[in-house]
Amino acid sequence: MTGDATAPMPNASAATALGVDDVTGPRAAPVLRHVSLSVPRGGSHVVLGPMHSGKSTLLRLILGLDRAVSGRVTIDGSTFDAARATEDQLRHMRRRVGVVFDSSALVSRLTLLENVMLPLAEHMTVGADQARETAAGLLHDVGVAGDLERTPDRLTRLDRRRAALARALVLEPAVLIVDEPGNGLDPHAAAELDETMQALHERYRCGILICTQEVRYAFHWPSVVSVLANGRIVEQGSLDELLNSRHEAVRRFVDRRGAA
């Protein structure tokens, strides 16, 4: 399977948690060209790419934070035009997506518990006690211990990532998008976070899209792998296909796997 501009549209059926179909953008200065990929329900997809290859831009286009020139995005069976999505469409779509940003992006003015409770408070008709209990339970599940009334600046980087993971999962999304999961973490902490992500992925059975520059995620997650270079997907397929690829950009990743 390849991510060519002329490749068939990804399957936007009910079995697809996330589908990206021929997306070019952002509108102001296109960085990505004709990107297509899909994440099956309960499955995973790893997008590999060096710094500034457009991984974060892809994430922003999927989430509607930047307008695309063209292309469509399907989330949990609902498709919208990435170039002309309305705020209502985006709002509806975003409720089905959980995102862990590379900076964690916890709201610094709120406590840890409030950060995780926020989506519940906004979108669910649950009582304060139940919301607090759910948030505390999730924080416990992701491995955040201690005082939950701390603000994010008092947490370690690993705990911030874990809390961001808890916040992303609190509404039980159809798809979880994780941007640079190992960003700023030492190898031990990154491995710990990866184990937590795998355990929660097993439990929630949501699709997961991992955007990373670290090739080890392609080995840890039995999934489809896309390699992004210069704004295009230059290789897309199984791990075996990736290992046998002769594309220069792919070889740079694969040949580094020993170090990873």
Add this chain to the structure above:
Amino acid sequence: MRQANVASDDDASAEERSPTFAPLGGRFISRGRLVLRSAYWLASLLAPQSPERPTPVTASVTRELDVLGFGAIRLVAVSALLVGLITIFQAAYQLAPYGAEVVSARALAWFVAREIGPIVVAILVVARSAAAIAGEFASMAANGEIDALRVMGLDPVKYLVVPKLAALLIALPTLTAIAIMLAVIGGWLGMSVVLGYNTALFFEYLHESLAARDVGVGLAKSVLFASIIGIVAADEGLRVERRVSAIGAAATRSVVYCLLGVLGADTAVNAFVYFIPGLT
């Protein structure tokens, strides 16, 4: 498999596109929208809420009140005391050639409640908090926190702007009332301790000249100033691009625009009050 054939345009380049200084019209539109959204969320905050539903916004208002309000009390108190003294000395100096230094108490009453109290408090709050608010929001934008809220379907105005605005709307009138009282005390100290006038005479003149209406106008102005500071500082912080270098510029612009906004609004209110019979 195929070769990449498109020139790279890195992620950061997208962040360089917007000019640092947007056209003035854009600012008015952006602030107008922010006013409407803030008013909507403030009204919903004031509406009766179920004790069962979690309300992180209410908790945030309390925290902001602590930072923006209580944190400014000492600065406002000392400044107001000094302003009272300065007003008395300046008035006494101007009135001395006419042998009317004692009338300085009237001058204090005329100016402090309507003008000096609210404007001094507003300028102090701008100096202390406007840059902090804009810097904080710009930093949150650079860190992706604003995007994270939007992705969760949460309005950043509700969770970030409204708590600060609500805190300022409570804090500024309270600080203004405190400033008026302390400026009067400062004036009294100047008149009685330094210039040697009778305390009873000072308060008699003050009582004759200071009307409840003057205090009302002063407090109304402080509500207007609080709105301007909250909206302008928040807008300057939220409108920046996702760049760390934009944080300082946003903070600087917020102070400049807040000061201009406060002084402009003060001028407009004074002109309005002057030309409307019954308010002077």
